[in-house]
Amino acid sequence: MRLLLVSTYELGRQPIHLASPAAALSAAGIEVDTVDLAVEPWDPARLDAVEAVAFSVPMHTAMRLAVPIAETVRQLRPGMPIAFYGLYAGVAANGSDVADIRLVGEYEPGLVAWARSIQEGGRVLTDPVRSRFRRPQRTGLPPHDAYARLEWEGEARRAAAVEASHGCRHRCRHCPVPSVYDGRLRVVGAEAVLADIDQLADDAVTHVTFGDPDFLNAPRYSLDILRAAHSAHPDLTYDITVKVEHILDHEAIWPEVASLGVLFVVSAFETTDDRTLAILDKGHNAAGMSRAVSILRSAGVHIRPTWLPFFPWTTPREIAEIARFVDEHGLWAATDPVQLAIKLLIPQGSLLLEHPAVAPHLIGYDPVTLTWTWPFENAATARLHGDLDSIAADGSDCGAEAEETLTLMRARIEEISGVVLGPLPWSPPAPRLTESWFCCAEPTAAQGAAVGLTIGRVPLASTTGSG
Numbered sequence: 001m002r003l004l005l006v007s008t009y010e011l012g013r014q015p016i017h018l019a020s021p022a023a024a025l026s027a028a029g030i031e032v033d034t035v036d037l038a039v040e041p042w043d044p045a046r047l048d049a050v051e052a053v054a055f056s057v058p059m060h061t062a063m064r065l066a067v068p069i070a071e072t073v074r075q076l077r078p079g080m081p082i083a084f085y086g087l088y089a090g091v092a093a094n095g096s097d098v099a100d101i102r103l104v105g106e107y108e109p110g111l112v113a114w115a116r117s118i119q120e121g122g123r124v125l126t127d128p129v130r131s132r133f134r135r136p137q138r139t140g141l142p143p144h145d146a147y148a149r150l151e152w153e154g155e156a157r158r159a160a161a162v163e164a165s166h167g168c169r170h171r172c173r174h175c176p177v178p179s180v181y182d183g184r185l186r187v188v189g190a191e192a193v194l195a196d197i198d199q200l201a202d203d204a205v206t207h208v209t210f211g212d213p214d215f216l217n218a219p220r221y222s223l224d225i226l227r228a229a230h231s232a233h234p235d236l237t238y239d240i241t242v243k244v245e246h247i248l249d250h251e252a253i254w255p256e257v258a259s260l261g262v263l264f265v266v267s268a269f270e271t272t273d274d275r276t277l278a279i280l281d282k283g284h285n286a287a288g289m290s291r292a293v294s295i296l297r298s299a300g301v302h303i304r305p306t307w308l309p310f311f312p313w314t315t316p317r318e319i320a321e322i323a324r325f326v327d328e329h330g331l332w333a334a335t336d337p338v339q340l341a342i343k344l345l346i347p348q349g350s351l352l353l354e355h356p357a358v359a360p361h362l363i364g365y366d367p368v369t370l371t372w373t374w375p376f377e378n379a380a381t382a383r384l385h386g387d388l389d390s391i392a393a394d395g396s397d398c399g400a401e402a403e404e405t406l407t408l409m410r411a412r413i414e415e416i417s418g419v420v421l422g423p424l425p426w427s428p429p430a431p432r433l434t435e436s437w438f439c440c441a442e443p444t445a446a447q448g449a450a451v452g453l454t455i456g457r458v459p460l461a462s463t464t465g466s467g
């Protein structure tokens with residue numbers, strides 16, 4: 001039995017969601033081929049050597065890109081079993097006729113059981129038992145040089161990602177994780193994580209991203225892993241993702257975290273509008289965001305905020321307020337342009353679907369963009385979002401410098417909002433990964449073209465969104 005695992009996008013990283021299931025399947029005696037379409041071309045001839053295909057869909061962008069390839073596989077091999085697995089497999093509404101099975105959450109045991117059932121001629125096997133995680137099998141994946149690097153202090157350092165946990169203890173309403181994990185957390189286990197870091201270090205990786213939804217969901221466990229990794233590889237650096245709430249709650253740990261090699265923290269600020277933050281159940285407000293910046297900087301840790309600026313009720317002035325916040329805290333060099341163009345995505349199962357502030361705005365579910373659609377209340381906001389989205393996508397596709405793209409975006413914000421912002425106050429250099437796109441963004445034209453998908457940006461005069 002030979003299975004092809006396909007990744008379409010994993011934030012510019014060597015895909016952990018190919019390496020982890022490859023380890024589980026290989027341990028079960030199932031042969032595995034892999035292809036990462038973010039850096040490798042799609043060759044239909046790969047189907048000749050396999051008996052089934054499984055698509056990794058850990059995020060919205062990946063799901064959007066996976067569907068047309070799955071449809072191609074179905075056309076070329078009508079009888080070939082197809083699976084979607086990962087966080088977004090459960091929202092594959094327009095892929096439901098393409099995939100024979102969709103595995104969400106902890107998918108490794110399910111993939112093994114599915115492959116074995118195919119091996120057994122389609123016989124339905126018993127429900128898989130949750131198994132322990134193994135060291136990810138990275139052999140056969142494209143080399144790390146094919147992926148994003150860490151840029152810092154004039155160097156481009158080889159980078160990779162690991163995961164120490166899945167799920168999240170929190171239930172932020174806009175996040176897709178709660179719809180699958182419902183406030184639950186599963187740790188991968190220190191042995192598997194540290195073994196993965198060992199093999200990355202042996203492969204000359206010098207920077208590691210912890211891709212957990214929140215690194216401090218289990219602070220003692222996570223810090224013990226970080227301490228052990230630093231002891232074994234003192235020259236490695238790291239970045240982690242942490243809620244504003246956790247930055248504030250664990251203020252005392254940050255000097256030690258800095259000493260263990262953490263260069264920067266990614267934190268979902270989302271917006272400066274406190275009403276919207278409350279609707280999202282973020283657990284913080286704008287004042288807390290300012291405090292988080294101060295805490296991390298005092299400890300010598302950089303911060304890279306992520307933003308979710310556009311909601312049905314957003315006004316252009318509120319977008320200008322986000323720009324002012326970035327001005328006041330010197331965060332422009334830590335801001336990827338796409339962050340200023342992100343629009344609320346509402347997938348199937350979202351906790352926002354029945355929220356009284358959101359439900360009245362919903363028009364219907366779009367099976368192509370995999371999100372519930374909604375109109376902007378303000379036509380100027382729709383125009384601003386369309387402009388910013390196009391500027392960010394064009395800049396990403398052509399490899400423009402962030403400062404250039406952000407300057408163009410700032411000018412549009414100023415023009416449409418009527419708020420005088422002035423010249424972009426470019427902030428001091430900050431460590432950054434060279435992949436600038438984002439898991440909750442619509443694919444760019446170049447990303448879509450790689451898999452035969454035509455991506456149209458939002459028309460400038462539109463008052464309804466594409467997702």
